[in-house]
Amino acid sequence: MRRVSVFGATGSIGQSALDLIAREAGTYDVVALTGGRNLVQLAADARRLKADIAVTCYPECYSELKGLLADTDVEIAAGPGAIAQAAARPVDWALSAIVGAAGLVPGLEALSHGTTLALANKESLVTAGPLLLGRAKAHGATILPVDSEHSAVFQALVGEHMAAVERIIITASGGAFRDWPLDRLATATLAEASSHPNWEMGQRITIDSASMFNKAMELIETKEFFNVSPDMIEVLVHRESLVHALVGFNDGALMAHVGPPDMRHAIGYALHWPERRALPVERLDLAKIGSLTFEAPDHARYPALGIATRVMDESGLSGAVFNAAKERALDGFIAGEIGFLDMAQVVSRTLDKMSSRDGLQNASVTLDNVLETDRLARIYAAETFNQLG
Numbered sequence: 001m002r003r004v005s006v007f008g009a010t011g012s013i014g015q016s017a018l019d020l021i022a023r024e025a026g027t028y029d030v031v032a033l034t035g036g037r038n039l040v041q042l043a044a045d046a047r048r049l050k051a052d053i054a055v056t057c058y059p060e061c062y063s064e065l066k067g068l069l070a071d072t073d074v075e076i077a078a079g080p081g082a083i084a085q086a087a088a089r090p091v092d093w094a095l096s097a098i099v100g101a102a103g104l105v106p107g108l109e110a111l112s113h114g115t116t117l118a119l120a121n122k123e124s125l126v127t128a129g130p131l132l133l134g135r136a137k138a139h140g141a142t143i144l145p146v147d148s149e150h151s152a153v154f155q156a157l158v159g160e161h162m163a164a165v166e167r168i169i170i171t172a173s174g175g176a177f178r179d180w181p182l183d184r185l186a187t188a189t190l191a192e193a194s195s196h197p198n199w200e201m202g203q204r205i206t207i208d209s210a211s212m213f214n215k216a217m218e219l220i221e222t223k224e225f226f227n228v229s230p231d232m233i234e235v236l237v238h239r240e241s242l243v244h245a246l247v248g249f250n251d252g253a254l255m256a257h258v259g260p261p262d263m264r265h266a267i268g269y270a271l272h273w274p275e276r277r278a279l280p281v282e283r284l285d286l287a288k289i290g291s292l293t294f295e296a297p298d299h300a301r302y303p304a305l306g307i308a309t310r311v312m313d314e315s316g317l318s319g320a321v322f323n324a325a326k327e328r329a330l331d332g333f334i335a336g337e338i339g340f341l342d343m344a345q346v347v348s349r350t351l352d353k354m355s356s357r358d359g360l361q362n363a364s365v366t367l368d369n370v371l372e373t374d375r376l377a378r379i380y381a382a383e384t385f386n387q388l389g
Contacts, residue, residue: 001029007087007106008097010035010042012202013120013146016264017095018045020271023280032086034098034106037061043068050074052089055082057102084109093271095146096121099204100327101320101374104128108367111141118270120146122217123327127320127374129224130365143225144270149218150225151266152245152257157226160249167248168228170218171238172297175210178237182301188340190333204330211343212297213326216308220319223312230312235305237295242284260284303344310351316361317373318351324377325350332385342388350381 004021008014014035021028030049035042036057046054046069053075056065062078069076077086080102087094087109095118096107103121110117112135119125124132136143145151149170157165176195177185193210194203208214215235222233241261246254259265260282268279299306311318329346332338338346354360354377363369 001027002093003029003031003091005030005032005086005089005091005094005110006097007032007034007083007095007103008099008121009033009045010038011097011099012205013097013263013267014095015041016262017097017118017267017271018049020264020268020279022049031089031091034083034086039065039068046074047072053077053086055086057083057098080105088113091115093118095267095270096124097146099123099202101127101323104132104370105367107132108135111135111143112139114139114141116142116144116273118144118146118267120267122147122221123323125221125224126217126323128365128367128370129220129319131367131370133224144273145221145225146263146266146270147218147221148244148261148263148266150221150245151269152259153222153226153247155257155269156245156247156255160247160255162226162228164249164251165228165232165247166250167232167234168222168226169234169236169246169248169254170215170222171236171241171243171245171294172212172215173209173241174237174239174297175212176206177210177301178239185301186339186341190336193333193340203334207330207333208326211304211340212302213304213330213343213347215297215302216304217323217326219305219308220312220322224319230309235297237297239293240289242289243292243294258284304347307344307347307351314355314361317363317365317369318355318361320370320373321351321354321360321377322347324374325381328378328381332382337385338388342385345388346381346384349384349387350377353380 006014030051032053033046033051034055055077059079066076084105087106093116094110096103097120101123104124107124145154193207196206244257246256248254262281265281311322325347329343
């Protein structure tokens with residue numbers, strides 16, 4: 001049996017992965033499941049899948065989780081350090097679906113043990129792409145993309161040579177506010193930003209979709225994972241969310257990946273790779289769909305895209321600043337401290353402030369440098385809140 005671990009098991013990506021794993025009873029030996037405060041779900045999954053260990057990232061939740069699994073043989077642990085230790089347990093395949101920069105250390109730990117890492121934690125590549133990819137190479141590990149867009153690109157490149165690639169196009173639904181008048185965005189509420197027109201996702205990523213910060217992250221991911229120049233990467237607004245990405249080649253051909261808006265497709269591809277196996281996802285009826293639409297993104301509506309271009313050009317630790325400031329700005333919007341449009345200003349101003357620091361763009365992308373940059377960027381981002389208006 002294949003030994004597997006799922007980090008971020010209680011989120012939407014983790015739950016989709018566990019659905020696929022549970023459907024193949026007897027195929028997988030579940031080693032570690034980790035989550036946050038949804039302890040009932042974490043305990044139920046650990047019990048159902050007979051996990052070796054269940055870990056919550058919150059130390060104060062240890063006793064409650066232990067009580068929920070008291071009548072089982074499941075080991076219990078809590079805290080970020082415990083998650084990193086769980087990632088060090090040998091497995092054949094691990095899914096990194098932890099939201100935010102907190103997913104970096106467990107991912108690095110898994111790669112250090114030669115694990116095949118299915119990467120849904122986009123922050124890892126954004127903040128520390130060279131470090132993550134270098135760690136995989138050094139330990140003979142494999143990273144497989146699980147973002148629907150990057151999985152689509154990865155699949156379109158099977159049997160191809162990167163030297164023949166002219167461009168990579170990733171698509172975006174446009175999010176909740178794609179048809180709003182621009183002057184209305186300043187008053188967008190948390191509830192309005194938390195509703196996605198196509199995908200069922202967690203609140204934070206849904207808001208990031210509305211602001212297009214999610215797509216901005218994916219631009220940086222594309223550059224890092226596929227080692228292409230920023231000017232080769234494009235974004236198209238595709239309202240139907242059926243074409244997930246396209247790869248353009250030097251003969252003028254475009255290879256597109258088309259599928260339903262169901263994350264089990266990308267997860268299942270990574271779970272079964274290098275094979276392609278049947279998945280319980282919708283089969284598209286193209287005649288019924290009738291047409292697919294594409295349009296260029298409005299950069300006035302989505303300033304995050306321009307900020308991502310700046311980050312790719314500056315390189316170095318700029319990605320770590322970008323992600324930390326974005327996460328802190330999102331915290332501020334959710335808490336009602338800043339408005340929807342303020343998030344882009346917070347990120348841009350934090351980059352301005354930290355770019356003036358000597359060595360930011362030329363510093364080595366080490367774990368210590370990334371973590372310190374992350375810490376400082378969150379402080380500067382929070383300080384920016386009071387400067388807005």
